[in-house]
Amino acid sequence: MAAQTLYDKLWQQHLVTQRDDGTALIYIDRHMLHEVTSPQAFEGLRLAGRKPWRLDANLATADHNVPTTVAERAEGNKGIKDPVSLIQVETLDDNCREYDIVEFGINDPRQGIVHVVGPEQGATLPGMTVVCGDSHTATHGAFGALAHGIGTSEVEHVLATQCLLTQKMKNMQVRVEGELGTGVTAKDVVLAIIGRIGTAGGTGHAIEFAGSAIEGLSMEGRMTVCNMAIEAGARVGMIAVDDTTIDYIGNRPYSPTGEAWDAAVADWRQLVSDPGAEFDKVVTLDAADIEPQVSWGTSPEMVTGIGGQVPDPANAPDDTLATSHTRALDYMGLTPNQNITDIRLDKVFIGSCTNSRIEDLREAAAVAKGQKVADSIQLAMVVPGSGLVKQQAEEEGLDRVFTDAGFEWREPGCSMCLAMNADKLGAGEHCASTSNRNFEGRQGYGGRTHLVSPAMAAAAAIAGHFVDVRSVDVRRLPANDDNHAQKA
Amino acid sequence: MKQFTRFEGVVAPLDRANVDTDLIIPKQFLKSIKRSGFGVNLFDELRYLDEGQPGQDCSQRPLNPDFVLNQPRYQNAEVLLARRNFGCGSSREHAPWALEDFGLRAIIAPSFADIFYNNAFKNGLLLITLDEDTVDRLFTAVEAHDGYALDVDLQNQQITTPDGEAIGFEVDAFRKQCLLEGLDDIGITLKDQDAIREFEAGHRAQRPWLFRDQA
């Protein structure tokens, strides 16, 4: 048989029917649900008198609308003060009850951001097809799974048929070779990749991340990379199975045990691209070239190294890009050629499905330990990805490290990643954020997001502006000076 | 889904690359558990000068006069002309719901983001991919002529300009059929339910650890 890519294998293992017109039905093993993209799907099922095809494939939790302060969470759903948000969360609870779908309720310790919860429970396994009505579902591909973000009509389709109607994508491989420098994390790797290939670089492709630098990442780092495949335009990101993958999965609540475990591991070992497998597109990056990254604009591709400057639209390679850059600088309140390290911050957010796992919190805590958040920072918050991550962090004393330094320690949820709850930026505020999107208004109306790694976010909180986390010298900028001061 | 019929519609130009789904419909409107009513909040942050809230009466809000869809000549636009990578970002189907609810029926751009592309077709919205040069030409023509309208003919896969130039486009056969016949794809898939059951049984036998309800 011809050499196959990992994607080809996963596709073939799940192909139910291939139609002449190019569309195919693929079987779905795991369906994660949350409150924002599912209500209309359940409503659709009800209207058509249909039932979910296979209950045990589904797992639900509310994450986008949940409040993150300790006091509000103590009240359970009642702590959700926005009545519209409350209805959405209650609708998920009701739907799960009506259809008998397992849901981790608001104060279940297993509740959290869907993409943190699935892997943590072992509900995401290698070789699975995973879908969720959320574009960051690509996260689960870190396990050698085929994970797609889907829309609400597709959520309904999967509930009703256990299949996704789709078309085979092209194969793309992004290789990162060599060793990452100290202080350079998975987040920097994926931002550098997006900076290189652009936000449409992976459109129409399933991206497999490979190369020695990717192999060297922990499972959590791999999830961070796959999480942002969508920011490179790819609906699917994945990484081959190896010992790191298998070690992570052992002994999780949903993972197989005993003989089933042995059989599963033998099967999972096949989940790699065969030597000589052909990709439609291959991009290679040298790990040694990657610096800690900071996004300066309103698209994740508008990113540069910490040693860099905000670009000058006059130097953009084409008109469309020049217009985009001008508009982005205007929205962000930045000046062409301004040093990244001169960008002053108002808020810092450490959390989101990209960077809210235990290792992310450890990295940030290592930087924050014994330091103080700069006076100029109005709010620095740490939001763990799940109740279990929170527990673990507290056992390790990380919560104290953060609160001693002046960070707020919150309850799990999406929080200020998209500001559907009360955690938001005010207009004009600059935020160092470990999330994944810096779109206009994403973190609050008029808010200005800069995407960074957890360590970079913590360092920025302490300095009040961006600093190179690799340098010990955390310099403070002179007071009373805004981001426009450098213009004069 | 409504059947997609041939129509002639005014074109509005949105001269901006990488229009993301957060821009198409900001998150505060995603809290609705309904499928309709998103049109008034389409492009909310571009369209109004204040911050919109769900359930608000938008007729009282200050409009941004510079935003293209607020200009009188584009009031009844049914076709949106856009730049590359339209619809990037999240999987929120609220984006096509808002576009459709606003009255748009087709979007022309050099490229679209994958998830958005799927979601749009499932809601009766036709996405037409044309090369950058053609899109550029259309931008110039639309801006130069008040009331510029295109005839959009999905059956024959072509759009026709006011001066009679026909421009062909590609669309895959399945999506085309669903749009033209207004088909519900769950119904179509369920015709294959025996094949799904058979696949499932084999899959379960081969990889039992994927099924939690195993005896």
Ligand code: SF4
């Ligand atoms: S953390 Fe952000 S990106 Fe992730 S699922 Fe929640 S809202 Fe979406």
